Amino acid sequence: MNLSFSIKHLFAGLAIAVALSACSSSKKAVSNTSNSANISANKPTTEKKPEPPKVDKKIPFNVPAFAREVKRSTYNVALFTPLYLDSVFATSNDIPGRTMPRYVLPGLEFYEGAQLALDTLQAQGYNLRVTVYDSKGKQSVNTIINSKVLDATDLIIASVTNPDLKELSDFSRNKEINFISATYPNDGGITDNPFLFISNSTLKTHCEAIQDYIQQAFSNKNIILLRRNSPFESRMGADFKAAYEKSTNPKKSRIREVVWNDATTPEELSKYLLTDRTNVIVVTALDENGSKTILRKLGTNSATYPMQIYGMPTWDVFKFKEPELKGLQIYYSSPYYNDKTDYYSRYVSDYFRRTYRARPSDMAFKGFDMTYFFIRLMRQNGVYFNAEVGDAPKVISQFDFQPVYVKEGETTPSYFENKNIYIIQKGDSTDIKMNAVKN
Template identity: 70%
Template sequence: MNYLVSITKLFTGLALLALISSCSSTRKSSGKVDGPPPSLSKPVAAPKTEEKKVAAKAPFNVPAFGKEVKKATYNIAFFTPLYLDSVFATTTDIPGRNMPKYVLPGLEFYEGAQLALDSLQQQGYQLKVTVYDSKAKQSITSLIRSKALDGTDLIIGAISNPELKELSDFAKEKEINLVSGTFPNDAGINDNPFLYIANSTLKAHCEALQHYVQNAFSNKNIVLFHRNTPFEIKLAGDFKASYDKLESNKKSRIREVVWNDATTPEEISKYLLTDRTNAVIITALDEAGAKTLLRKLSVSSTTYPLQIFGMPTWDLFKLKEPEFKDLQIYYSSPYFNDKTDAYSKYINDYFRRIYKVRPSDMAYKGFDLTYYFVKLLHNNGVYFNSKVDDAQKVITSYDFQPVYLKEDTSTPSYFENKNIYIIQKGDSADIKMNK
């Protein structure tokens, strides 16, 4: 079946959302979706609504985290960019082949989350889930003003700025945990301990790459290549700061190189050594810039042993050019899915059976994050924050750690996923190198 026609089937359910409301829809379990294997998720009974007093010492110095608030039914607000007002601006008919591609990531994130919610509700979870189009004409500000989000127990979303900042301010005021699922940025937020950033910031990636290259090779020459732009200078600063913070007797100093399009392979080779591994770190996020430097490095690859480390955006790069064939290239990612686990197989089978297409990574992420945090909510109550480390892995592994951006404070600025995978680019499949 044609891909666009198949996606149109995926969009059918959302047409009903457009008819009901341009901004939200309350979902209940359909009772028609088979859940993952029972051996992975045993049915559970819904707890009675209860609230216990604040603990003597609240975790992370946040009073709300010391409370135990469990409910018979949990209210969840789910945000994703569906662009319903644009797609159905003049009609409620399915757009078919003319459906814009920009709706697909948010749509599949929603569809993955829907599968997770259906599976959990079939296990006995009592949930009231309201889905909001984060790109609707009705702004988040107006939703907050209308008190539509009051009474929410958890917010999950594929959201970026300015929506993330608006929701964060609201979540902090109302003491509601907010999960930012896909945006690799803190949006300037530095004072919300109720915020969880699943798609790690670039600073976290710099720390992870620094730790990996310093410990993976006993004898190495670390060279950091960046261009003379404010953004890449900042990234280079993050690398150097992570070097200063790293406590290791094996660490080697970083050689910093500022390059541009006119930089020659001969100039680059001056920073490389023949008798040890050259761990080359490249701060370019754009494919054109990264490939420009890789071509220059490829000239030296037969003389100098190279291990090249790029940014998280490199997971989407197609490095099929002949000059890249013999280069060992790696990138960092907060998410890895080899699609061999039971949940991934379930999602894949469902999409192939119902829509005749393969699910994208956004579908897997929507399922994974929703299942992970809703289960935390159900098992531990509204303030599950001190139990995040005990949560069971669903598809990928998370390591949410408190981040302190302000000096002399014991309250986190937010929580961030610090589990960063180092992945090698492969011809047919990428290979996880750590953990």
């Protein structure tokens, strides 16, 4: 692999100096279009040699390409992430104010995690030709696609949103290249690409997982769905209803849907609560202000009515420290969980501590996890590893990629999606994993 740049000291609040240099002693110019990634450090160099993959003579998922075993001596990988290099270094190679802009950090941190994974795999003997693209550079993703530089790619890993997601998906489908959407929790309206993997599960999958979890966890429950009267939350309510109808649990309890707004009083909410059993309350609010508004209303009733409150994946980063929320049992769903005690998490943390004197962010862990997981899978099973993804061992977080059929009656997947959803309880100092629910 060739290196055109390495980004150092990513974190805001530190005196950050970004060096764009080659791993060799001679410096290279930074390209606005792409940069070939290669990284060097002391990494573990041993890995248990996998057994030869089983070759399925049939056509997995009704996609002819998946029946082909395509292995190469060197794999071409494209990594897309929003680096904003042209914006940050518009006038010079120095960062204004010596502080990295906050909007740059997620993409840089994802890149640094991926970079460490690539270097680790290279040290284990992987032959990779990796090109890193700045999805927020001067040249758009569409321009990069039209330039034909991606045509020989074997795998695309991207931390992008729409419209870049849709453009890369259309390209991957047309060229039959597996494309990993690593961080965007949405299918972007894509319904026809069996080469697409959505790692950050969609809200529909979260709704299904929460419904499944609460139906299994409580044998005698009063389930209430609290939503606002908006098209978005109405659609989420419909997803919960659909998940309930699909459930085969013989002891499932019906979900009562309650529409609330800012004028709704705690007394009005109490009409739906029971004193003799747990009230399982699902809140569809994604925004912090709306979430805290309804939680304050529920908090008024918490001394009288036992309740457990289940929120959305966005609640992961919310801080529910207000006195009126004290004592509430709050849970949320997440497709990603890292207690940072496993081997790879400690390995990443140690590297970041030695190299950057900082702790890796969740985006850095995800960059490492996605890159290591899928490139290892590709090397073991070939370019079309789709039939084997369900048996792949985890790196940091557990994944459960399943085919999704959006259109009724179709025989080819619309895409593959991570269906492994964790239910996590909010804690005072740390969050606690309750269970992993697979649909």
